[in-house]
Amino acid sequence: AQSVTQLDSHVSVSEGTPVLLRCNYSSSYSPSLFWYVQHPNKGLQLLLKYTSAATLVKGINGFEAEFKKSETSFHLTKPSAHMSDAAEYFCVVSPRNQFYFGTGTSLTVIP
Amino acid sequence: EPEVTQTPSHQVTQMGQEVILRCVPISNHLYFYWYRQILGQKVEFLVSFYNNEISEKSEIFDDQFSVERPDGSNFTLKIRSTKLEDSAMYFCASTRRASGIKGGTDTQYFGPGTRLTVL
Numbered sequence: 001a002q003s004v005t006q007l008d009s010h011v012s013v014s015e016g017t018p019v020l021l022r023c024n025y026s027s028s029y030s031p032s033l034f035w036y037v038q039h040p041n042k043g044l045q046l047l048l049k050y051t052s053a054a055t056l057v058k059g060i061n062g063f064e065a066e067f068k069k070s071e072t073s074f075h076l077t078k079p080s081a082h083m084s085d086a087a088e089y090f091c092v093v094s095p096r097n098q099f100y101f102g103t104g105t106s107l108t109v110i111p
Numbered sequence: 112e113p114e115v116t117q118t119p120s121h122q123v124t125q126m127g128q129e130v131i132l133r134c135v136p137i138s139n140h141l142y143f144y145w146y147r148q149i150l151g152q153k154v155e156f157l158v159s160f161y162n163n164e165i166s167e168k169s170e171i172f173d174d175q176f177s178v179e180r181p182d183g184s185n186f187t188l189k190i191r192s193t194k195l196e197d198s199a200m201y202f203c204a205s206t207r208r209a210s211g212i213k214g215g216t217d218t219q220y221f222g223p224g225t226r227l228t229v230l
Contacts, residue, residue: 034218043223044154044202090154098167099144099204099219101154 002027004093006102014110019078021105023091033074034092081109113137115222117203123228124193132188132225134203143186144204193229200224
């Protein structure tokens with residue numbers, strides 16, 4: 001069975017401080033993993049993806065994620081939050097030709 | 112940069128009516144998907160489509176749903192008899208190839224969504 005757990009439904013950080021959005025997954029297959037961002041009233045935009053190459057994945061807008069197989073985690077980080085990072089973030093696991101979304105983490109950035 | 116487009120952006124319909132949601136995937140993509148997101152809930156997979164047939168579908172995708180690629184560019188989702196609980200944002204996505212291919216899953220590109228409101 002496949003599932004994705006985003007451990008925090010809401011995260012609030014101050015502008016300029018680090019961001020950590022947590023994601024754990026379970027999969028019967030070796031999955032591909034993605035992070036998507038959704039700004040209000042917008043579609044889903046790919047931030048980054050892991051597809052069995054390097055375990056540390058760099059994405060757009062300064063985001064990174066590290067795949068840790070032993071912990072079945074794929075946490076999203078950014079060294080310094082910007083106001084424009086405020087959005088909903090989704091972790092996605094794709095073991096086969098389906099994509100399973102986490103419930104999302106809402107990121108608030110405080111000026 | 113090529114993008115997935117969806118029309119209409121907002122559809123309002125009466126319960127029991129049929130609706131067709133339209134998507135134009137990226138032109139060289141071969142795999143197409145529909146998802147829905149009920150307000151305040153997570154994005155849910157509905158169906159994937161390849162080579163003019165359904166590849167995978169979820170439990171949500173019951174007999175009232177159907178998909179079609181009527182021509183070389185459009186990909187449609189039809190809901191035959193809408194219910195109140197079908198009110199949601201519906202996202203179309205496409206990939207150049209499927210997951211499970213050596214090298215990992217290809218990136219899904221999402222459209223901006225169609226907001227369906229069933230009254």
